[in-house]
Every structure is written in structure tokens, then in C-alpha cells.
Amino acid sequence: MTMPATKPPVVRRRYALLLALWDSDYATKVYGGYHNVFVSAFGSGAGERWDSYRVIAGEFPLLDDLASYDGFVVSGSPHDAHGEEPWVHRLCALLRTLHAMGKRVLGVCFGHQLLCRALGGKVARARNGWDVGVRNVTFARGLVNNGGFGFLGGLGGKGELVLPTTTATIVEVHRDEVWEIPPGATVVAYSEKTRVEAFVVGENVLGIQGHLEYTSDILLELVDRLTGQSAIDGSVGDEARRTVAVTGGPDRAVWTGLCKSFLRGGLKSSSSSTVAMDVAGRAAGAAANVVGSCFAGCGAPMVQLACRAGIN
Numbered sequence: 001m002t003m004p005a006t007k008p009p010v011v012r013r014r015y016a017l018l019l020a021l022w023d024s025d026y027a028t029k030v031y032g033g034y035h036n037v038f039v040s041a042f043g044s045g046a047g048e049r050w051d052s053y054r055v056i057a058g059e060f061p062l063l064d065d066l067a068s069y070d071g072f073v074v075s076g077s078p079h080d081a082h083g084e085e086p087w088v089h090r091l092c093a094l095l096r097t098l099h100a101m102g103k104r105v106l107g108v109c110f111g112h113q114l115l116c117r118a119l120g121g122k123v124a125r126a127r128n129g130w131d132v133g134v135r136n137v138t139f140a141r142g143l144v145n146n147g148g149f150g151f152l153g154g155l156g157g158k159g160e161l162v163l164p165t166t167t168a169t170i171v172e173v174h175r176d177e178v179w180e181i182p183p184g185a186t187v188v189a190y191s192e193k194t195r196v197e198a199f200v201v202g203e204n205v206l207g208i209q210g211h212l213e214y215t216s217d218i219l220l221e222l223v224d225r226l227t228g229q230s231a232i233d234g235s236v237g238d239e240a241r242r243t244v245a246v247t248g249g250p251d252r253a254v255w256t257g258l259c260k261s262f263l264r265g266g267l268k269s270s271s272s273s274t275v276a277m278d279v280a281g282r283a284a285g286a287a288a289n290v291v292g293s294c295f296a297g298c299g300a301p302m303v304q305l306a307c308r309a310g311i312n
Contacts, residue, residue: 012047013070015263018055018091020077020110026221038073041213041256042106042263055091066097071104071263074111076211080176081113082123092118104204106259109174112198112207119182119201126177128193130232132223133243134250135172137197137210139165140188168251170197170210171219173226177209206262212255216244 023033031037035052043050051069053059056077061069074095079085095118098105107115113123178196181187189198189208198208211219220241227237 010047011049013044013264014049014051014068015042016061016069016072017050017052018060018072018074018094018111019052020056020075020079020091020114022054022056024222024225026225027218030217034075037218038075038213041252042073042259044260044264055087058087058090060090060094063097066101066103069103071106072098073263074105074107074114076109076111076173079110081110081117082176088114095119099201099205102204104263104265105206106262107205107207108213109209109211112209113176113178115201115205115207116178116180116182116185116196116199119185119205121178121182121185122180123176124179126175126194130175130236131172131177131193132174132226132232132236133172133240134169134216134219134247135191135193135210135243136167136169136247137189137191138167140186140190165251165254168254169247169249170208170212170255171214171216171250172210173214173219173222174209178207203265206259208255208259210250210255212250212252212259214250215252216249220244 017035017038019034021034027034027037031040035050039050051061053061056079074091079088081088091114095105095115099119105115107113117123172194177194178199181196181199182201185199185201185205187196187199191197194209197210198206200206214222223232223237223240226232227234
């Protein structure tokens with residue numbers, strides 16, 4: 001009996017995950033790597049494709065391919081967003097290009113800080129030292145609405161974050177922070193220890209300091225690893241574990257829901273896809289000289305690594 005041929009799933013949305021870190025042994029063993037951790041947090045299943053690029057290893061999306069993506073996510077990293085490594089400069093240049101193209105870009109922890117730097121802000125060591133644990137974050141006044149949450153464009157010509165709550169807990173693991181937001185940016189969340197927990201630039205850039213993709217078990221394993229390496233003091237690790245027990249863990253549904261809505265706002269309809277890609281292509285061309293010069297000076301060739309969701 002001949003089985004009928006199955007049609008490949010239709011890809012309606014395409015996203016790029018820019019990984020600025022290596023997979024930990026724990027993330028690989030339990031989740032199959034950070035690619036799966038992020039896709040589990042931000043993906044919406046059928047109709048989506050998530051490509052991973054290990055930017056820390058010099059793997060970047062091709063310039064000609066940027067227009068085909070609906071959104072980009074920049075991960076956390078053990079490296080400094082204010083560092084001078086070639087791949088960090090190269091990633092800054094890419095983020096400026098994406099901003100010029102009007103692409104939706106979400107930055108998490110290191111990604112949040114690098115977005116700030118790339119767009120003209122300032123990042124440095126946190127004034128209050130390491131922040132590790134589950135922290136309570138307060139959203140700026142005017143963002144709360146009982147109707148739900150999301151990133152909505154077209155309201156009076158401005159984007160607006162709409163949230164169901166005034167505060168939400170999130171996992172924090174950082175020793176750097178945003179000192180000065182980029183020109184035109186708006187702070188949309190803060191905490192007792194970190195003045196800029198989240199910021200937006202227009203309708204297409206969202207930076208979040210905390211690790212909204214992390215679950216409590218990932219945090220606890222990371223705390224054990226950092227204390228074992230003497231990267232953080234034992235007292236910092238003990239306090240981080242205490243915050244998990246006291247809070248019961250982060251409010252991941254609030255944060256992942258917000259970010260999913262933000263990323264889905266970049267969806268191109270089929271009728272406007274060609275026009276959008278043409279406009280994005282022209283924007284990419286305008287910024288290509290800046291990016292190209294940075295890429296050329298990095299020495300390493302542009303290598304593309306595309307990983308489908310669910311593949312380790």
C-alpha cells in the first residue's frame with residue numbers, strides 16, 4: 001500500500017536566535033541545549049521556524065537573509081557587553097543594521113545590554129555588584145491593563161506595552177547593567193537593585209535584563225556552578241537559593257507571554273511580504289558598508305549555522 005505523501009509544514013514566521021554562549025552540560029543533558037530552552041519559552045509551535053546562530057563562535061546570519069526573518073532574539077552570555085572581542089563588535093554592527101531595517105529585536109541579559117550599547121547607550125559593571133536570584137520587577141506606570149498583555153503598535157502612532165500586573169518576578173544572573181539608555185529609549189521596568197530592568201526603542205526593540213527563559217532548576221544549577229568556580233561568593237549563592245524558595249520561582253508566564261506578543265507583532269502578512277522585504281533590503285543595503293567593514297575586520301569567515309527547533 002502506498003502511503004500518501006505528506007506536505008511539509010507551512011512556515012509563516014521565521015526567527016533567528018543569536019546565541020552568545022555555549023551550552024552548559026546541564027542544559028544539554030536536561031533540555032538538549034539552550035536553543036531548545038529559548039524555543040520552549042518563546043516559540044508558538046506549528047508555522048514557525050527558529051534558526052540558531054552561535055555568534056560567540058562567529059556564526060552569523062547572512063546579510064542577504066536578514067529580511068526573511070520576522071524577529072531576532074539575542075541571548076545572555078558570560079562575556080561582557082562592554083567588552084572588545086571581535087564577535088561582540090560584529091554583533092553590535094548587526095543589531096544596528098536590524099534596527100535600521102525596522103526588525104523586531106529582543107535582547108535578554110547580555111542581549112539587553114548589547115542592544116543598549118549598539119544603539120548609543122552605556123553599559124558597565126553594576127553599581128551594586130552581582131545580582132543573582134529571583135527578583136521582583138516593577139513595570140512603569142501606564143503599562144498595566146486588565147485586557148491582557150502584549151506589544152501593540154499603531155496606537156496613536158506609538159507602541160504600547162499592556163500588562164495584567166504591576167510587578168512580576170524574574171531570574172537575575174548578572175554583574176553588569178545599563179547605565180544610560182540609548183537615545184529615544186524608554187525605561188519600562190525597574191527593580192530595587194537594577195534601575196533599568198527593561199527598555200524599549202520605538203516599536204521594534206525590547207531589552208530585558210532578567211533571564212525570562214530560565215526555570216528555577218536552571219538557576220539553581222547555575223548558582224552551584226558559579227559558587228563552585230568561585231565566580232560568586234557563597235553568601236550570594238545562599239541568598240539566590242533563598243529567593244527561589246521564598247518566591248516559588250519566576251513568573252515566567254507573564255514574561256514569556258509579553259515577549260511572544262512582541263515577537264509576533266513583527267509578522268508580515270503574505271500580501272505585504274514582498275514589499276516589506278524590499279524595504280528591508282534597501283535598509284540593509286544602506287547599513288551594509290558599516291556592517292561589512294566590521295565583518296571584514298573580524299578575520300573569521302561568515303559561517304551560517306541553521307538549526308531547526310527540536311534538533312539538538
